Amino acid sequence: MVEFVGRRNELRMLDRELNKVAAGAGGQRPGRCVMLRGRRRVGKSRLVEQFAERSGVPFLFYAATGASPTADLERFASDAQSSTLPLAHVVSAARPATWDAAFDVLAASLPHDRVSVVVMDEVPYLMDAAGAFEGVLQRAWDRALEAKPVLLVLIGSDLSMMEALNSYGRPFHQRGREMVLGPLNPAEVGGMLGLAEPADAFDAALITGGLPLICAEWPHGAGMWDFLGTALNDPVSALLVSAERSLAAEFPQQAQARTVLSAIGTGERTFSNIARAAGGIGATPLQRSLGLLSEKRVIAAELPLSTRPSKDRRYRVADPYLRFWLKHLGPAMQEIERGRGDLTLQRIRTNWTSWRGRAVEPLVREALARLLPDANLPAAPAIGGYWTRTNDVEIDIVGADRAPIAKDLLFVGSVKWLENSPFDSHDLAALHRHRAALTPEPVPTVAVSRSGTACTGPDAAYGPAELLAAWPS
The missing domain is CATH 3.40.50.300 (P-loop containing nucleotide triphosphate hydrolases)
Structure with a gap:
């Protein structure tokens, strides 16, 4: 039980x-x-x-x-x-x-x-x-x-x-x-798994998605790589089979929607790139599949948050576990089933830092929405991100009075979620440059870092412990 x-x-x-x-x-x-x-x-x-x-x-x-x-x-x-x-x-x-x-x-x-x-x-x-x-x-x-x-x-x-x-x-x-009823939040995941470090709780939440059946297979106090090593050697582990069972129940006859979802899961975010990754699917059937996936809340369709209108919509898989599975596990199932989960694990190790850096951003935004207001920042009715079509400007965190077209911007921030590299003066300078491209106003800046802040200047700074406190026990 x-x-x-x-x-x-x-x-x-x-x-x-x-x-x-x-x-x-x-x-x-x-x-x-x-x-x-x-x-x-x-x-x-x-x-x-x-x-x-x-x-x-x-x-x-x-x-x-x-x-x-x-x-x-x-x-x-x-x-x-x-x-x-x-x-x-x-x-x-x-x-x-x-x-x-x-x-x-x-x-x-x-x-x-x-x-x-x-x-x-x-x-x-x-x-x-x-x-x-x-x-x-x-x-x-x-x-x-x-x-x-x-x-x-x-x-x-x-x-x-x-x-x-x-x-x-x-x-x-x-x-x-x-x-x-949502999944278990990162604090509940960390508590259930006996993880002492807040950063580890976020890692576990990204892998399990807070799904109780997957969390139940994680040995109490075990590290992430130990858990993955065991799960990838068991073809019927909940980590491996839960996504396929959910998708089979959700989309029993919509093969095209599954193909589109797989394209998004591998990291494609724009309409044209998704179309190419899905085998050159036409605009009308792609729009139909995206609509179905959005209606079922499997994907999130997001616009840049700013004071100016934009049509540069981007897509992401809404559920962290499904996002992890589509990127790392689904494409490797044949390999895992023939007993080579070790190869899958090695690829996850190689790609983990870059994948996690983007995957954690929605959790960071949710945590800030729950935490604010505090001594440094006001409450923000809308928290999103900002990007340009060419990606020359990309801001991880934008707080505003409304979305997607804001009247007032309240703060901007950057997420640096690396093991041994704190948020430093170079990161702050880049954030200032991107802020200037978004607004001429000197709105407050926010540094979010897994490894602390090694500079002065951000108006607010948050690490894993502060973010995890957004979900009180």
Whole structure:
């Protein structure tokens, strides 16, 4: 059993919702609904199972498969039979043939004098373009389920479909509270893995993406290279197989989108370069694939943050683990499967410093967004980067009042994430030159360094320890 770590805020949120159900018991509509979404393998199901088991109340945990409507309804009856609901046998004995009937018998079996929890996992498998299941769910909730002291938790990994479930004009609109579960943050990763150095926690977060199943395979206190050496010698390790399984579930029939994603994962960031790396794909199908990948939150499409409009959009893989896998592991799977993970490990060692330098930038920006304001810098509603089409000017950190076209720039910064090379006067001079190309205003400068700052002049400086404090334990 994988150790359950972190998630205190999320557990407290679910506890509060259950307490509201308990407080409303005896009223006309005590039921409440939570719609939980998050990328695959971030631990949504495990979180809710932990919550339900700790609550001590009767609960039903149902997981849709998407195989067929008949198979999903049979699974519902089977999961009900193994639940702790006092009248679970009513659902299993009825063997409902439609979701209308399934929700009717579920409502009849729920206790009316005590709180219970009903969990429906992978709800997007049950949804269809016509919205038929959503309509059935809405009617069941309004007519029967909300009248019971029940907390209904709807879980889904397809982020766009889960957002649509609660969107305006859809049947279930405003009937539940939305909740988003992200991966374990760098502080939680470091704590789970027993890593004493904050810099090591960031390295581990970049490799594992904060996915609990991958973190669980990392021996407590082990170094990054030791972990990679072991994982690359095990073709079924979570580090190797999690990405492929997620992609297969996310894009079962979109081979072209997978090709485009692989091009971005290898480091291509511009539209034209992605097109070439994807085999000369045409502009229209490329735009379609990029739209699909963006809609599913697999990639981030970013514009330079400045006071001037720009069309120089760049793309990156949003999930750190998937970004690591696409660059280093996916292309080497045949090599790893024939027992030569040592060759893969050597390539990772060779490319690690340059890959990590760019990969860590989104985490740095997120940390600053959480930390500020502080004694040196104001809060920034938007934190991004700036670049020109020719890359002659590139600024890692830009804080502004809004994005992508700012009215006011608040600070600019540079990230130097090297093992034994601190941020020095040469780095500061380069930052000043690039700032002058962005704005004539002397906005504050920020130095972010893995190895400290060896110069005076930056208005603010942050290292791994200061950044990790953005995620309090």
